[in-house]
Amino acid sequence: MNAPVSLPPKTPRPRRSAFTPARLGVYAFLVSVSAFFLLPLYVMVITSLKTGPEVREAILFAWPRTPQFGNWLEAWSTACISVACEGIQGGFWNSVRLVLPATALSVFLGALNGYALSFWRSKWGDLLFAILMLGAFVPFQVMIYPLVSWFRMGGFYNTYWAILLVHCIFGMPVLTLLFRNYYVSVPQELFKAARIDGGGFWRIFLQLMLPMATPMLIVATILQVTGIWNDYLFGLIFAGKDNYPMTVQLNNLVNTTFGERRYHIDMAATILTSLVPLAIYFFSGRWFVRGIAAGAVKG
Known part of the structure; x- marks a missing residue:
């Protein structure tokens, strides 16, 4: 019998240091970026839980002695905006309704346009797609005055339908591209x-293409919800007083000129206004990344 072949002893691999300069640089960058975004949020939260005298002590990062969660309730329901003391709850429901x-x-x-331009190609399809893409890069401030003039001529300026139509129009280019x-x-x-199986335009779109685009539907929904909820300028210009969204109500509350400045109530109202976008990013962030990776940047 042949003698067993002895293998040379394994040379232990050198241990990598856990703190290389490159890794330390990455950690320092991540900590800096996190602090840049989280410190303002921390200041907002603790200020919203302080009393008025504590805020006037001007100790910015100090934790409140006794957290005042009633500030949030006051900002929601009884804080005074001009002469009306109804809080920002009306703006919240206006934002939801919009x-x-x-x-x-x-x-x-957007899904219908993207489907038509990708599969049902016509002689004017490329031109229409180019116009839509041009609209995605034109500053929307350029279009405000013509839109105001057209809506006035149509008789529905400063109405719910005006602000609804504006958000649909300005969402079209990016959503169509995606x-x-x-x-x-x-x-x-x-x-x-x-x-070949006899499917027409609408049947193929509704039963085949739209269900397949679930990742993109999630991405588009997140983009539109956060964009519309955070909008201030369109709501101020087109919505009208009875339909002011939450961001406009917040601005009116913070910039009120009656009485003393109540920064703790202002911060509580700011936190309430930002809860919806924050919740979307915290709970749907991974779906957003999956949708982008599934095809948002292809083509």
Whole structure:
């Protein structure tokens, strides 16, 4: 019998240091960026829980002696905006009443446009896509005066329908780009097979393409909800006093000229206004990343 072949002893690999200059630089950068975004949020939260005398002590980072959660309730329901002491709850419900239909309508139309421009190609399809892309890069401030003039001529300026239409219009270019690039990455064979099976434009879109675009639907919904909720300028110009969103109500509360400045109530109102976008980013961030990776930047 042959003698067993002895293998040379394994040379232990040198241990890598846990604190290399490159790794320390990455950690320092991450800590700096986190502090840049989290410190203002920390100051807002602790200020919203302080009393008026504590705020006037001007100790910015000090934790409140006794957290005053009643500040949030006051900012919600009884804080005075001009001469009305109804808090910002009216603006919250105005924002909800605006965000839900505006998001649903703009996402649906963006998905429909992207589908039409990617599969149902016509002679004017490329031109329409170029116009939509141009609209994505034109500053919206340029279009405010013409829109105000057109809405006045139409008789619905400073109404709910005006602000709803504005958000749908300005969401179209980006949403069309996202859905078009996603649908371009779908194999053409699926579309051709559906056509052979007798599927028409709407049946293929509603039963095949739209369900396949679930990742992009999540991305588009997150973009529209946060964009519409955080908007201030369009709400101030187009919504009208009865339909002011929460951001406009917050500005009116913070900049009121009656009485003393109550920074703890202002911060509580700011936290309440930002809860919806914060919740979306905390609970839907991973879905946003998955949707982007699934095809938002393809094409």
